Amino acid sequence: MKNEKKKILFGEFVTGAGITRALEMGAGKVVEDVKSSNLRGRGGAGFPTGLKWFLTAKQESDEKFIICNADEGEPGTFKDRLLLMEQPEKILEGMAIAGFAIGASVGFVYLRGEYIYLRKGLEDAIASMTKNNFLGKNINGSNFSFDVEIRLGAGAYVCGEEFALISSMNGYRGEPRNKPPYPSEKGYRDKPTVVNNVETLCYIPYIVTKGAEWFKEHGTQASTGTKLFSVSGDVKHAGVCELELGITINQLLAEVGGEGAKSVQVGGASGLNVAEKDFDKPICFEGLPPGGSIIVFNHKRDMLHVLKNFMEFFVEESCGQCTPCREGNYRLLEGVKMLEKGECSVRYLKELEALCDVMKDSSKCGLGQTSPNAFLSIVENFKTEILYR
Amino acid sequence: MTTGTRAAIDELHEILLKHDKDRTQLLPILVDVNNYFGHIDSNAIVEVSRYTNVPIGEIHGVITFYSFLGQKKRGKTVIRLCRTISCDMAGKEQIVRVLEKELGIHFGETTEDGMFSLEYTNCIGMCDNPPAMLINDQAYGDLTPERVVEILGSFKLSEYQDMFGYGGVE
Numbered sequence: 001m002k003n004e005k006k007k008i009l010f011g012e013f014v015t016g017a018g019i020t021r022a023l024e025m026g027a028g029k030v031v032e033d034v035k036s037s038n039l040r041g042r043g044g045a046g047f048p049t050g051l052k053w054f055l056t057a058k059q060e061s062d063e064k065f066i067i068c069n070a071d072e073g074e075p076g077t078f079k080d081r082l083l084l085m086e087q088p089e090k091i092l093e094g095m096a097i098a099g100f101a102i103g104a105s106v107g108f109v110y111l112r113g114e115y116i117y118l119r120k121g122l123e124d125a126i127a128s129m130t131k132n133n134f135l136g137k138n139i140n141g142s143n144f145s146f147d148v149e150i151r152l153g154a155g156a157y158v159c160g161e162e163f164a165l166i167s168s169m170n171g172y173r174g175e176p177r178n179k180p181p182y183p184s185e186k187g188y189r190d191k192p193t194v195v196n197n198v199e200t201l202c203y204i205p206y207i208v209t210k211g212a213e214w215f216k217e218h219g220t221q222a223s224t225g226t227k228l229f230s231v232s233g234d235v236k237h238a239g240v241c242e243l244e245l246g247i248t249i250n251q252l253l254a255e256v257g258g259e260g261a262k263s264v265q266v267g268g269a270s271g272l273n274v275a276e277k278d279f280d281k282p283i284c285f286e287g288l289p290p291g292g293s294i295i296v297f298n299h300k301r302d303m304l305h306v307l308k309n310f311m312e313f314f315v316e317e318s319c320g321q322c323t324p325c326r327e328g329n330y331r332l333l334e335g336v337k338m339l340e341k342g343e344c345s346v347r348y349l350k351e352l353e354a355l356c357d358v359m360k361d362s363s364k365c366g367l368g369q370t371s372p373n374a375f376l377s378i379v380e381n382f383k384t385e386i387l388y389r
Numbered sequence: 390m391t392t393g394t395r396a397a398i399d400e401l402h403e404i405l406l407k408h409d410k411d412r413t414q415l416l417p418i419l420v421d422v423n424n425y426f427g428h429i430d431s432n433a434i435v436e437v438s439r440y441t442n443v444p445i446g447e448i449h450g451v452i453t454f455y456s457f458l459g460q461k462k463r464g465k466t467v468i469r470l471c472r473t474i475s476c477d478m479a480g481k482e483q484i485v486r487v488l489e490k491e492l493g494i495h496f497g498e499t500t501e502d503g504m505f506s507l508e509y510t511n512c513i514g515m516c517d518n519p520p521a522m523l524i525n526d527q528a529y530g531d532l533t534p535e536r537v538v539e540i541l542g543s544f545k546l547s548e549y550q551d552m553f554g555y556g557g558v559e
Contacts, residue, residue, distance in 0.1 A: 007522045072514055073511070073512060074512070075474055075475070075511070075512040075516075075517050076473075076474065076475055076512070077512070077516075078515065078516055078517060081514045081515075112514075113420070113455075113457045114510070114513045114514065114523060114528075115514065116526045117526050117528060121426035129543055139551045151416070151417060152416075152420050152453035153416075153417070153455075153457050154416065154420055154423075154456070154457040155457035155458075155510070156454060156455050156456065157454050157512075158509060168416060169413060169416070169444065170412065171411075171414070171416060171441075172447075173412050173413035173450050173451055173452070174453065174454060174455070174456040175454075188413070189413060195501065199554075224408075227390070227510065230517070232475040232476070232486055232516035232517055232519065233474075233478060233516075234474055236519040238516070238518075238519075239517045240517070265474075269474075295474060295475060295516075297478075301478065306474060306492035309472075309473065309477055310474065312472075313511055313512075315513065317511060319454070350493075356429035357530060370526065
């Protein structure tokens, strides 16, 4: 990897320093700091982490829960795999700090079934942190106790959506539900719950020890901090790199040896396809979607084939609960197959584009609301290539 | 192994007793039963229903929701090849041919001796080492035809290996 791993997450870190500092600061100040750091969820949706904590902290309840969302399933994303493998202590410490901040004494790591081989490392990290009194009873001699349990998923992309994840943990089909109530009010076991992405939690110990101002020195005004990018496809250096939010596609491609690309899929299958003309646009919450998945396509790639792969993915992974998503993705895939045979008229393509808008407006969860993105952006960027074959 | 025999029922109860009688334990129970027996048959569903007090129909609904859980018996060794875009672009199709020819079955099938099942799976987070596959609990990346033949050979050899231990990324 050309990029030096030194920014934040790949920088120096002493296990236990974060939770120790948090206990000194007090819960209110921790929530305040995370809020003012403007840290936003790194799973893709980008909800402000501090606000999530604040809303859950103010709930009155005998029990609250922290869930680490390790159900990383977006095509082209593997940054959490690296964090779970190399830095499990940091994730657990972030969870403990979150627990202290909102008043939870139990946390869960929802680990996707595909990552079952990472369970042992996580268990070892839990054991060693408990031994060092950074987890477990009376952490660092305080009256705060926090235990972490691992829960395995069983192969369902939609369970990465926080409502679906909670349904799954509650022993139901992993289907999203209407909101409100939000997990901050009614989550696991119907108790106030915070669900944070693996990467989000990893920034917490740094924000607590180094301060919100320091964190804000990275990134842009609206998108503070760095971000892990999972880079794959037609590049010289596929892998995970940590870059500041606000980086343009051109800069990113230069980092990973992907110059001369035809297009880049930013944010995974549910993200956007970006063609060369837009390579100067930044990746951040106010720009291109910063989910972290970067898939690079060279000039030999057939974009209709790429689109077909994405649509097959969504047809299979749609939970089937709401009609726009279940039927919509099916129709889009059917349209792609018609395009393949050269049987799709311009008029029908327009109808499919209108269907995309309906799906965005009326699907229940993020899956159906974002799955038309790939279709719309690839059709827009490569209309001639796709339509006249 | 089916849960039709007395011994199997006892083993099933051993798994159940590790969990609380609580709805939130349903998925952990089903994952454990599926990993141990290779599938969750109707006997097992009845027992899980009795233990957790969750209706049989709802358990059926949960099982069919997850691609890793199944009511049909899978092979002792389950091979799941990633078919998502990064693996697809890195030559997944050739790996498909190698696996099918080496095992003499198509995707979605199990070998007659019950040793191997072939399945597709969606993105397994190995996009930096494509093409990739999961074999039981382990992930294998940077697949080439030669490497696949070699890996399959090692599985054929160690027929009685512990399928339920932990693996690692290779």
